């Protein structure tokens with residue numbers, strides 16, 4: 001594969017942008033080699049600066065459930081360009097988007113629009129603390145909630161220990177407000193509640209984990225969190241930035257029938273433009289400024305272009321429920337081969353090929369993967385025109401633009417890798 005233009009662009013980018021990338025996951029660090037610079041996308045395909053074409057299973061890390069440049073979204077953006085780009089004052093379409101979100105996710109009686117998933121999770125956490133008057137947050141090892149200071153925490157060696165940060169630049173006292181426990185481990189959550197009685201503001205969880213690779217909630221796990229939060233007066237926050245409008249129109253809470261107190265959304269709700277949202281019951285959300293004492297704000301929040309793109313996306317998905325059945329079928333087909341030494345996890349159109357023989361149900365079991373072999377697989381697939389996330393610990397996404405033929409071609413490329421191994 002010719003990578004000459006991507007290689008020279010990376011050299012130039014590195015001089016002005018750390019690592020040449022505006023988000024570290026783009027850097028191919030864990031699979032080796034340099035990132036490809038992308039020139040354009042069409043449907044399920046991306047073309048890089050050297051003219052290589054790939055079937056894309058990253059989909060901008062989740063938002064592109066209809067593929068690149070869906071007509072409904074592009075038309076909506078074009079239509080709104082005429083009115084201006086930002087006003088810093090309310091507009092009617094923000095209400096329409098908030099109503100559409102509430103109708104899809106009824107637990108979000110009130111919604112605040114923000115600009116990124118990070119902001120949504122950070123704000124939900126602040127609201128949970130402000131509402132409960134408590135400081136501590138329980139999160140799960142391997143779950144990602146954006147680069148919020150106190151949420152960049154992994155568990156210590158023991159269960160229910162106060163966290164240490166994964167990132168430099170996070171004061172120890174911030175990290176110490178987070179208790180990180182293994183995903184799918186209700187006993188650990190119960191222990192954390194018991195050892196910090198009356199101090200837990202919230203439990204924040206990816207209801208389907210996607211940021212350690214795709215890891216479904218074990219039967220009873222989400223229900224158990226619901227029960228524990230209610231019993232201890234803590235808020236249950238579903239970070240559905242990835243799963244919202246992805247694993248079902250109503251997100252993981254609709255798919256699994258468990259209702260959180262607050263929800264963070266992002267990715268799909270922006271239709272590929274930067275928008276995110278958080279919300280919950282009116283009782284909780286009325287504590288947010290200007291109604292209440294919890295401050296949260298944004299110069300570009302509710303940006304007309306992003307809101308229009310998001311509205312077009314949600315309207316399309318609502319009017320076309322067959323999107324979900326189709327992408328789920330295609331993903332099931334993609335995941336149906338018996339690949340030696342691989343455990344495949346899938347929820348709806350989210351999937352991960354874990355390079356381990358053993359089941360993957362939390363971060364520790366995900367970490368058993370042969371990442372070197374995954375790196376070889378990644379580059380094999382890239383050479384065969386398939387663009388997967390450049391890390392073992394990411395979810396892949398199938399979108400409505402992937403045809404049955406695209407899925408077949410991808411399966412064939414994967415089978416070739418294992419045939420020559």
Ligand SMILES: *Cc1c(COP(=O)(O)O)cnc(C)c1O
Nearest residue numbers: 116117118144145146239241242
């Ligand atoms: C992507 C993601 C975020 C962060 O969203 P950004 O828009 O990248 O800030 C937060 N939580 C989850 C579950 C995500 O997948």
